[in-house]
Amino acid sequence: MTSFDTECLRRAIALSRTHMQGNAGGPFGAVIARDGRIIGEGWNCVTSTNDPTAHAEVVAIRNACRDLGSFSLAGATVYTSCEPCPMCLSAIYWARIERIVYANGRDDAASIGFDDAFLYTEIALPLEQRAIPMQRLLADEARAVFDEWAARPDRVPY
Numbered sequence: 394m395t396s397f398d399t400e401c402l403r404r405a406i407a408l409s410r411t412h413m414q415g416n417a418g419g420p421f422g423a424v425i426a427r428d429g430r431i432i433g434e435g436w437n438c439v440t441s442t443n444d445p446t447a448h449a450e451v452v453a454i455r456n457a458c459r460d461l462g463s464f465s466l467a468g469a470t471v472y473t474s475c476e477p478c479p480m481c482l483s484a485i486y487w488a489r490i491e492r493i494v495y496a497n498g499r500d501d502a503a504s505i506g507f508d509d510a511f512l513y514t515e516i517a518l519p520l521e522q523r524a525i526p527m528q529r530l531l532a533d534e535a536r537a538v539f540d541e542w543a544a545r546p547d548r549v550p551y
């Protein structure tokens with residue numbers, strides 16, 4: 394850990410407080426940095442934008458990717474006021490972010506009514522034991538589109 398790490402994490406916590414107090418959404422803030430420079434910031438906007446995916450980390454990823462004109466944040470670190478939930482963790486992986494520094498944990502989030510810890514338990518369960526039923530249909534028809542994409546010379550992999 395460097396003093397820059399501490400500075401970025403404090404900034405994420407400050408964003409969580411400021412925008413929670415401004416009623417943007419839940420008390421979560423995130424900062425993304427690369428090469429000693431902040432490239433994105435975000436805070437939870439779920440309730441103010443009616444977007445259940447607008448978690449702080451996802452918002453920070455969207456902002457950084459938009460500003461950089463890139464769908465990859467390879468080489469970056471995300472600083473977040475709370476351990477990422479499984480959705481945000483997946484988004485972090487998809488963005489190719491390489492390091493996570495966090496403050497509150499999933500049990501802290503659970504203690505104030507958020508489902509982060511529950512979701513980690515849920516996704517570790519076998520499909521048939523999860524709260525949301527999943528049914529597979531039309532696999533052949535959907536697979537044909539995948540095969541078409543895989544055969545496209547101009548596809549952009551991510």
Ligand SMILES: Nc1nc2[nH]cnc2c(=O)[nH]1
Binds near residue numbers: 437450
């Ligand atoms: N880490 C994190 N956990 C959450 N749980 C609910 N919203 C959020 C969020 O924005 N960030």
